[in-house]
Amino acid sequence: MSDKATIYDIAKKLNISAATVSRALNDHPKTSNKTKILVQETALELGYEQNKLALALKSGRSNTIGVIVPRIDINFFGSIIRGIEDELYPRGYHIIICQTHDNEQKEIQNINALLNAQVDGIITSITKNTKDVSIFERILDKNTPLIFVDRKLNLKGASSVTLDDFKGAYQATQHLINQGCNRITHLTVIGYQSVGIYKDRLEGYTQALKDNDIPFDADLILDIENDINGGKKAGQKILNFKDRPDGIFSSSDFMILGAIKEIKANGLKIPEDIAVIGFSNEPFTKFMENPISSVDQCALEMGKLAAKVFLDQIIDPKLLKVEKNVILAPKLKIRQSSSKKTPAN
Amino acid sequence: MSDKATIYDIAKKLNISAATVSRALNDHPKTSNKTKILVQETALELGYEQNKLALALKSGRSNTIGVIVPRIDINFFGSIIRGIEDELYPRGYHIIICQTHDNEQKEIQNINALLNAQVDGIITSITKNTKDVSIFERILDKNTPLIFVDRKLNLKGASSVTLDDFKGAYQATQHLINQGCNRITHLTVIGYQSVGIYKDRLEGYTQALKDNDIPFDADLILDIENDINGGKKAGQKILNFKDRPDGIFSSSDFMILGAIKEIKANGLKIPEDIAVIGFSNEPFTKFMENPISSVDQCALEMGKLAAKVFLDQIIDPKLLKVEKNVILAPKLKIRQSSSKKTPAN
DNA sequence: AATCGTTGCTTTATCGCTCATTTAAAGATT
DNA sequence: AATCTTTAAATGAGCGATAAAGCAACGATT
Numbered sequence: 001m002s003d004k005a006t007i008y009d010i011a012k013k014l015n016i017s018a019a020t021v022s023r024a025l026n027d028h029p030k031t032s033n034k035t036k037i038l039v040q041e042t043a044l045e046l047g048y049e050q051n052k053l054a055l056a057l058k059s060g061r062s063n064t065i066g067v068i069v070p071r072i073d074i075n076f077f078g079s080i081i082r083g084i085e086d087e088l089y090p091r092g093y094h095i096i097i098c099q100t101h102d103n104e105q106k107e108i109q110n111i112n113a114l115l116n117a118q119v120d121g122i123i124t125s126i127t128k129n130t131k132d133v134s135i136f137e138r139i140l141d142k143n144t145p146l147i148f149v150d151r152k153l154n155l156k157g158a159s160s161v162t163l164d165d166f167k168g169a170y171q172a173t174q175h176l177i178n179q180g181c182n183r184i185t186h187l188t189v190i191g192y193q194s195v196g197i198y199k200d201r202l203e204g205y206t207q208a209l210k211d212n213d214i215p216f217d218a219d220l221i222l223d224i225e226n227d228i229n230g231g232k233k234a235g236q237k238i239l240n241f242k243d244r245p246d247g248i249f250s251s252s253d254f255m256i257l258g259a260i261k262e263i264k265a266n267g268l269k270i271p272e273d274i275a276v277i278g279f280s281n282e283p284f285t286k287f288m289e290n291p292i293s294s295v296d297q298c299a300l301e302m303g304k305l306a307a308k309v310f311l312d313q314i315i316d317p318k319l320l321k322v323e324k325n326v327i328l329a330p331k332l333k334i335r336q337s338s339s340k341k342t343p344a345n
Numbered sequence: 346m347s348d349k350a351t352i353y354d355i356a357k358k359l360n361i362s363a364a365t366v367s368r369a370l371n372d373h374p375k376t377s378n379k380t381k382i383l384v385q386e387t388a389l390e391l392g393y394e395q396n397k398l399a400l401a402l403k404s405g406r407s408n409t410i411g412v413i414v415p416r417i418d419i420n421f422f423g424s425i426i427r428g429i430e431d432e433l434y435p436r437g438y439h440i441i442i443c444q445t446h447d448n449e450q451k452e453i454q455n456i457n458a459l460l461n462a463q464v465d466g467i468i469t470s471i472t473k474n475t476k477d478v479s480i481f482e483r484i485l486d487k488n489t490p491l492i493f494v495d496r497k498l499n500l501k502g503a504s505s506v507t508l509d510d511f512k513g514a515y516q517a518t519q520h521l522i523n524q525g526c527n528r529i530t531h532l533t534v535i536g537y538q539s540v541g542i543y544k545d546r547l548e549g550y551t552q553a554l555k556d557n558d559i560p561f562d563a564d565l566i567l568d569i570e571n572d573i574n575g576g577k578k579a580g581q582k583i584l585n586f587k588d589r590p591d592g593i594f595s596s597s598d599f600m601i602l603g604a605i606k607e608i609k610a611n612g613l614k615i616p617e618d619i620a621v622i623g624f625s626n627e628p629f630t631k632f633m634e635n636p637i638s639s640v641d642q643c644a645l646e647m648g649k650l651a652a653k654v655f656l657d658q659i660i661d662p663k664l665l666k667v668e669k670n671v672i673l674a675p676k677l678k679i680r681q682s683s684s685k686k687t688p689a690n
Numbered sequence: 691a692a693t694c695g696t697t698g699c700t701t702t703a704t705c706g707c708t709c710a711t712t713t714a715a716a717g718a719t720t
Numbered sequence: 721a722a723t724c725t726t727t728a729a730a731t732g733a734g735c736g737a738t739a740a741a742g743c744a745a746c747g748a749t750t
Contacts, residue, residue: 004487006736017700022738032698052462053402054736057705062398064441064462072430073423073645075628082418085444094462096409096439099430117397117409117439142349228632257632264634283420284629287573287602289609300418351706362730367708377728399706402735 005046013042025050056118065310066114068098068107068124075283076299077125080149083303084123091311093120102127108135121145121310126153145313149306150297151197159313159324161305165197168295168330169204172249172277175293175332177212179275179340181247183220184209187234187255190223201251201279220245224255231258238274239266246274247338253278253285253294260292260337275338291335298328350391358387370395401463410655411459413443413452413469420628421644422470425494428648429468436656438465447472453480466490466655471498490658494651495642496542504658504669506650510542513640513675514549517594517622520638520677522557524620524685526592528565529554532579532600535568546596546624565590569600576603583619584611591619592683598623598630598639605637605682620683636680643673 007021014021016035023031024039042048056062067084069077085095096119098110107127114122115138122139126148133153139146140157148160176184186205188198202221209216222237224230231250235258238245250256256278260270270276270290278285281296309324352366359366361380368376369384387393401407412429414422430440441464443455452472459467460483467484471493478498484491485502493505521529531550533543547566554561567582569575576595580603583590595601601623605615615621615635623630626641654669 007738008736018736019701019738020699022736023699026738030698035698049457049461051402051736053398053407054705055738057396057398057402057707057735058737058739060705071427072417073420073427075418075420075423078418078420078423081442082416082444085417085442089443094441094443094458097426097430097442098434098439099427112394113439116394261634284632287629288632289606289634352708353706363706364708364731365729367706368729371708375728380728396706399735400708402705402737403707403709405735 004051005043005048006051007048009046010039010042010048013046014038060118061120062118063092064094064096064117064119066096066098066110066117066119066122066124068100068110068114068122070100070102070125070127072097072099076150076280076297079299080125080303080306083300083305084307085303086300087304087307088310100127102129104129104131108132111135111139115139115142115144119144120314121147123147123149123306123310125149125151127151145310147306147309147313149302157323159309159322159326161302161309161326161328163197163297163302163330164327165200165330166204166207168279168297168332169201169249169251170208171204171330171332172279172293172295173205173208174212175334176247176249176275176277176338177208177214179247179271179338181245181275182214183217183243183245184214184247184249185220185222185234185238185245187222187224187231187248187250187252187259189226189230189251198251205249226252227254228258228261231255231260232262233258235259235262235266239263239268244274248274248276250276250278253280253282253292256292256337257284271336271338271340275340277332277338281333286333286335290337293335293338294333296331296333298331302328349396350388350393351396352393354391355384355387355393358391359383405463406465407463408437409439409441409462409464411441411443411455411462411464411467411469413445413455413459413467415445415447415470415472417442417444421495421625421642424644425470425648425651428645428650429652430648431645432649432652433655445472447474449474449476453477456480456484460484460487460489464489465659466492468492468494468651468655470494470496472496490655492651492654492658494647502668504654504667504671506647506654506671506673508542508642508647508675509672510545510675511549511552513624513642513677514546514594514596515553516549516675516677517624517638517640518550518553519557520679521592521594521620521622521683522553522559524592524616524683526590526620527559528562528588528590529559529592529594530565530567530579530583530590532567532569532576532593532595532597532604534571534575534596543596550594571597572599573603573606576600576605577607578603580604580607580611584608584613589619593619593621595621595623598625598627598637601637601639601682602629616681616683616685620685622677622683626678631678631680635682638680638683639678641676641678643676647673 007018010021011018021039024036100107104127136155146158150162152160152162188202206216222234224234256276277293279295281294285292285294305326313322352363355366356363366384369381412426445452449472481500491503495507497505497507533547551561567579569579601621608619622638624640626639630637630639650671658667
């Protein structure tokens with residue numbers, strides 16, 4: 001039971017007051033060098049370590065930040081967290097992780113728990129089902145910095161780091177058009193339109209068509225489940241079209257994977273017959289035998305930026321609420337699945 | 346600035362002492378129902394919330410656990426963390442995440458930081474380069490429960506949840522033999538033998554050969570880099586063998602992916618010419634057009650078990666150190682890449 | 691010699707909560 | 721009626737660190 005030494009132990013040993021020890025350790029100007037050295041030596045000798053909890057209680061700052069994501073084991077969120085950690089750890093911050101599993105109730109619980117734990121800020125991606133804004137207002141009421149990553153709410157006083165989903169979708173669609181496609185379907189999930197990102201992707205797609213004088217055809221918008229099976233069903237529909245599409249822009253990599261499987265199973269070639277591009281740049285897309293093009297969401301960078309925005313917010317606690325909204329440009333990863341003209345990786 | 350209410354605020358309002366408020370809120374037996382109700386109502390009215398920091402300082406327990414992994418954005422570790430979170434969150438624990446990036450110095454820093462933060466326990470996967478045991482002994486000296494996941498050190502007093510790598514390797518090799526292979530190469534990383542798991546996999550492979558009266562051939566052990574490129578190089582070597590192998594057991598999915606690409610590029614068929622199986626069950630293995638067989642490491646379950654072991658440890662703080670070593674049986678995921686006889690998914 | 695300013699430390703109070711101990715009040719016992 | 725129990729609340733201390741204010745000692749100033 002090597003019970004930790006406190007500043008009191010040091011004080012007693014040196015016959016000085018605890019406050020002096022505290023100042024000596026903090027390199028306070030009003031301390032003599034003699035005492036500083038003496039205290040530091042004794043601290044080392046006793047194996048003293050600052051109790052962060054006491055400091056946190058006293059100062060009201062825990063040096064801890066809460067991060068809430070739908071699920072940790074989704075690559076995208078894992079990378080975001082890594083970005084946050086990479087940025088904040090060197091500055092002495094700890095990161096508390098919470099998951100919502102896309103459940104609004106858990107989201108509320110998580111936020112309350114984090115606030116109780118006195119975190120210095122919260123970075124979060126909202127659930128697909130978040131309806132109630134009030135819990136987020138509570139965060140702001142407490143003057144706790146709130147930064148949304150990727151999935152955001154529009155809330156005065158809250159910052160955000162998001163992807164320009166419109167642009168990503170626009171570029172992906174434009175890329176397909178450049179490859180010679182002129183009948184492009186779009187796979188999406190209408191049910192998630194509240195999250196905003198799917199809506200933006202749909203709009204980017206629509207705009208790209210418009211700018212290229214390709215008529216918009218509502219039948220080409222396929223509303224499916226966001227998984228491989230949904231993609232397979234979409235693949236069937238696509239194969240059954242009288243006027244078969246020659247391109248697919250999917251708002252998710254999993255949906256496009258299903259569609260690809262279905263299309264190939266029916267003897268069509270990708271990208272020759274149908275060129276496809278997904279969204280998210282899931283790790284598996286580049287590992288495939290025929291690598292899948294996708295829109296990269298720069299997760300790592302989003303995490304880093306969110307961390308930086310957080311740091312900006314707390315530079316001056318007296319400052320009126322700073323609100324900062326960063327929009328990241330996505331990066332197209334052109335691979336075989338959409339390279340009719342020039343194959344690439 | 347809706348500054349949080351404390352028990353003193355409640356006490357003042359009701360003209361009772363703070364201690365009574367504390368007891369009332371904690372449902373202490375020596376409190377009258379009248380007071381309890383009164384206090385609870387006032388607490389609600391003032392928007393009181395317990396300050397966990399103060400509680401932690403007072404009680405010496407932070408209700409926080411530290412998790413240190415090489416990298417968060419690796420699927421395997423993400424799943425472990427998810428398992429831990431799923432298990433501990435409902436019991437009121439928070440999880441602080443740290444990364445080592447496989448750097449021993451960062452590992453030491455992380456541990457020190459977590460101990461300063463007064464975590465109630467540490468769950469970790471050591472780096473590939475960990476040499477020094479003393480930092481882990483420090484954890485135990487402080488009576489902080491220490492649980493290793495997957496990558497462990499043998500340390501008296503520390504618990505562990507690991508995979509039976511030997512068994513996984515044995516089963517994978519046996520499976521290839523069952524499929525008719527009798528000249529099986531093994532891809533490994535000799536440099537990582539200190540981590541233990543690669544060594545165990547090699548031994549499982551060796552034992553399976555022995556039990557099936559297949560002579561061990563040291564030339565069939567290929568020591569390569571643990572990535573796709575390493576796998577490609579291994580693939581070349583395999584193709585150049587005079588007596589070409591008909592099976593590959595790889596201790597990593599990335600290595601086998603490279604090997605597969607190389608082999609297919611040379612016109613050979615998988616599994617017909619060469620049957621292959623990897624290790625880790627990375628997500629991409631099942632998404633491939635020709636899904637890759639692999640040994641699943643049950644990451645989620647490992648995380649959950651680690652959390653449970655932690656909870657076991659702290660049931661009775663007075664108890665002598667409990668040491669618990671759980672070894673999980675891996676699960677073979679048989680897919681196309683190794684299914685010569687009966688195709689499966 | 692008396693006063694002033696520095697320097698460097700001590701004292702005291704506080705962050706919010708809880709535990710052990712004490713006190714007070716009411717009821718039970720003879 | 722006087723004492724003993726029981727019960728509920730008050731008191732005070734302390735977890736570990738720090739900030740503000742107070743004070744002693746020294747040398748410098750006039």
